[in-house]
Amino acid sequence: MAGVRRAVARPRAAPDSGVTLWRRIADDLERAIAGGVHAAGERLPGEIAIAGRLGVNRHTVRRALAELAARGLVRSERGSGTYVEAGRLAYPIGARTRFSEIVGTAGRGAQGKLIAHWREAARPELAARLSLTEGADVIGLEILRSADRVPIACATSWLSAALAPEAVRIYRAHCSMTALLAHYGIADYRRQSTRIAAAPAEALDAKRLRLAPGRAVLIADSIDVTLAGVPVLTTRARFAADRVELVIES
Amino acid sequence: MAGVRRAVARPRAAPDSGVTLWRRIADDLERAIAGGVHAAGERLPGEIAIAGRLGVNRHTVRRALAELAARGLVRSERGSGTYVEAGRLAYPIGARTRFSEIVGTAGRGAQGKLIAHWREAARPELAARLSLTEGADVIGLEILRSADRVPIACATSWLSAALAPEAVRIYRAHCSMTALLAHYGIADYRRQSTRIAAAPAEALDAKRLRLAPGRAVLIADSIDVTLAGVPVLTTRARFAADRVELVIES
DNA sequence: TTTTATTTGTCCGTATGTATC
DNA sequence: GGATACATACGGACAAATAAA
Numbered sequence: 319m320a321g322v323r324r325a326v327a328r329p330r331a332a333p334d335s336g337v338t339l340w341r342r343i344a345d346d347l348e349r350a351i352a353g354g355v356h357a358a359g360e361r362l363p364g365e366i367a368i369a370g371r372l373g374v375n376r377h378t379v380r381r382a383l384a385e386l387a388a389r390g391l392v393r394s395e396r397g398s399g400t401y402v403e404a405g406r407l408a409y410p411i412g413a414r415t416r417f418s419e420i421v422g423t424a425g426r427g428a429q430g431k432l433i434a435h436w437r438e439a440a441r442p443e444l445a446a447r448l449s450l451t452e453g454a455d456v457i458g459l460e461i462l463r464s465a466d467r468v469p470i471a472c473a474t475s476w477l478s479a480a481l482a483p484e485a486v487r488i489y490r491a492h493c494s495m496t497a498l499l500a501h502y503g504i505a506d507y508r509r510q511s512t513r514i515a516a517a518p519a520e521a522l523d524a525k526r527l528r529l530a531p532g533r534a535v536l537i538a539d540s541i542d543v544t545l546a547g548v549p550v551l552t553t554r555a556r557f558a559a560d561r562v563e564l565v566i567e568s
Numbered sequence: 569m570a571g572v573r574r575a576v577a578r579p580r581a582a583p584d585s586g587v588t589l590w591r592r593i594a595d596d597l598e599r600a601i602a603g604g605v606h607a608a609g610e611r612l613p614g615e616i617a618i619a620g621r622l623g624v625n626r627h628t629v630r631r632a633l634a635e636l637a638a639r640g641l642v643r644s645e646r647g648s649g650t651y652v653e654a655g656r657l658a659y660p661i662g663a664r665t666r667f668s669e670i671v672g673t674a675g676r677g678a679q680g681k682l683i684a685h686w687r688e689a690a691r692p693e694l695a696a697r698l699s700l701t702e703g704a705d706v707i708g709l710e711i712l713r714s715a716d717r718v719p720i721a722c723a724t725s726w727l728s729a730a731l732a733p734e735a736v737r738i739y740r741a742h743c744s745m746t747a748l749l750a751h752y753g754i755a756d757y758r759r760q761s762t763r764i765a766a767a768p769a770e771a772l773d774a775k776r777l778r779l780a781p782g783r784a785v786l787i788a789d790s791i792d793v794t795l796a797g798v799p800v801l802t803t804r805a806r807f808a809a810d811r812v813e814l815v816i817e818s
Numbered sequence: 819t820t821t822t823a824t825t826t827g828t829c830c831g832t833a834t835g836t837a838t839c
Numbered sequence: 840g841g842a843t844a845c846a847t848a849c850g851g852a853c854a855a856a857t858a859a860a
Contacts, residue, residue: 406765413818512816515656516766516784516809517640534766534784534809559766559784566762566816568663588847614825625849630826646826647857 339374340381347382351391351402362392362400387530406563407465413508415540416496429467430493433526434460435486437479447541447552448478455479459489462526463555469527470562473555481550499550506545513539514564519556527558534559589624590631597636601652608654609716612642615650637780640810645778656813657715661788663758666746679717680743683776684710685736687729697791697802698728705729709739712776713805719777720812723805731800749801754794757801763789764814769806777808784809 350356362368365383369376383400386392394400436458445452457479463471475495477485481502488498499507515537519529527535536557543549557564600606612618615633619626633650636642644650689703698706706726713721725745727735731752738748749757765787769779777785786807793799807814 408763411816509818511818513658514764514786514814514816515812516786518768518782518784532768532782534768536764536766536786562765564764566661566764568661568759568761590847616825627850628848631847644826645857646855647824649825649857 340378340385343368343372343374343379344382344385347386348391351386356402358402358404360402361398362402364399403560404468407470407561408565409557409562410565410567411509411512411514411538412567415509415512429464430495431462431464432459432486432489432493433462434458440476444476444552447549448476449549450478457482457485459485461489461495468561469558471555471557472523472526473553475551475553477551495551504544504550507542507550508545510541510543510547510549515539516559519558523556527556529558529560536562536564538564590628590635593618593622593624593629594632594635597632598641601636601641606652608652609718610652611649612652638782640783643778643780653810654716654718657720657811658815659807659812660815660817661759661762661764662817665759665762665790679714680745681712681714682709682736682739682743683712684708690726694726694802697799698726699799700728707732707735709735711739711745718811719808721805721807722773722776723803725801725803727801745801754800757792757794760791760793760797760799765789766809769808773806777806779808779810786812786814788814 347362356362362383363371365376365379369379372379383392383394387394387400391403392400393403438456438458439453440448440450440456442452444450444456445454448454448456450456455478456476459475459477461473461475462469463473479485482488482498485498488501489495492498492501516534517537518532519527519535523529523535524533529535536559538553538555538557540553540555541549542551542553597612606612612633613621615626615629619629622629633642633644637644637650641653642650643653686708688706688708690698690700690706692702694700694706695702695704698704700706705728707729709725709727711723711725712719713723729735732738732748735748738751739745742748742751766784767787768782769777769785771781773779773785774781774783779785786809788803788805788807790803790805791799792801792803
């Protein structure tokens with residue numbers, strides 16, 4: 319209504335510093351985590367404990383923790399506490415890129431779960447990537463890759479249906495792309511190229527990767543070829559950028 | 569104008585399709601861009617012009633443009649106009665990564681502008697990257713890299729102050745990191761490693777890179793070494809993910 | 819260098835359709 | 840059906856940045 323006096327100069331920031339209280343608390347906590355005061359995986363003191371120590375309201379602490387959670391530094395679990403997220407998993411990109419080996423060597427339990435599959439006619443771009451004729455039959459596999467139960471990446475892979483007609487069944491049996499290709503006589507293969515982009519996570523990927531809205535994903539488009547250089551597999555993987563970094567050694 | 573009978577009580581959404589007006593306008597514009605009606609880098613008609621042509625309110629057009637901007641297809645500049653983003657620049661990562669050569673071969677005008685510089689004592693992580701003793705004097709250079717006047721990346725580079733005491737002056741003179749190192753006797757160097765992460769752009773980077781809030785940046789942490797393997801330069805570059813993709817050929 | 823026009827960004831509104839409880 | 844919250848669409852005014860005169 320006309321008479322309603324709106325927003326009487328709400329004090330949004332501390333009058334002196336120009337930085338809000340929750341922001342300063344968030345920065346302090348970030349420094350403490352970066353400085354090793356709180357180790358990865360460790361449980362932070364409860365919200366009430368932090369608030370009491372700093373002499374602020376619990377909700378101010380909550381706002382700070384929400385900021386850190388949105389940035390992927392901590393993870394809040396209702397009824398349990400707030401935990402420092404593990405450091406980023408180093409994911410080497412090179413000629414011999416294999417998910418299971420990478421995660422295995424990092425001392426974590428690897429897992430690749432098939433969450434969808436379909437057949438489609440190869441559109442021009444996909445046909446070019448796999449050196450197939452346009453419209454050729456291809457099989458798509460949607461795989462959610464996790465390490466220690468934490469989702470790492472959501473990957474869409476395509477293979478020629480002529481090459482691997484029973485791809486879905488074979489993958490289900492072994493849960494390994496390497497084993498799938500080996501079953502069809504491709505004992506070894508190598509990564510030909512990888513193109514890396516980044517973007518805010520799509521809604522579906524954000525849900526599957528358990529990401530806060532607006533967080534970034536690393537998008538890796540790759541082509542795998544036989545040792546003779548024949549393309550057999552192309553993948554678009556979306557990595558949770560908060561939990562993974564890609565490493566290139568020259 | 570008086571006689572123009574404009575859509576009486578324009579339906580909020582298409583009565584049949586269930587798709588809102590701004591969404592349809594966004595889709596139309598997207599098709600026009602994809603179809604080449606508006607070339608990359610070209611300036612779109614002004615909001616008022618588009619609104620007038622379509623017979624809708626300027627704010628509805630703004631909503632459509634905001635959608636396209638959020639997806640990285642266009643970029644709005646206050647006081648100037650809305651521009652179609654160029655396709656992603658392919659940025660090869662390898663042993664011989666040089667910004668000017670990469671952009672040059674893509675047929676664009678490269679530019680590296682020094683926007684800040686400072687001296688600092690190397691903190692542990694930085695000292696390790698450059699194989700220096702902790703607390704050693706290092707020079708930091710903040711460089712904004714552009715191609716055809718469009719910002720591509722914001723990069724922070726560090727060198728040992730003992731190695732390159734006049735780094736700022738030399739860089740200013742040549743606007744090239746290769747020339748800077750050459751001046752100090754390092755005729756050639758190679759990329760030892762690159763670590764790639766991604767995150768939503770920080771406020772300052774977003775402004776410098778002219779990114780909409782929430783858009784992603786690719787973060788590349790790299791170490792350059794002499795041919796003998798001595799670290800001489802380490803850089804943290806933030807690429808505008810909408811305009812660049814990193815390419816790794818194995 | 820200064821001025822002016824253009825263009826986008828932001829705020830204030832109003833009315834209405836949609837979804838949910 | 841009613842109450843409510845929210846998104847859509849429109850209209851207007853002004854601020855802020857830019858570009859051209």
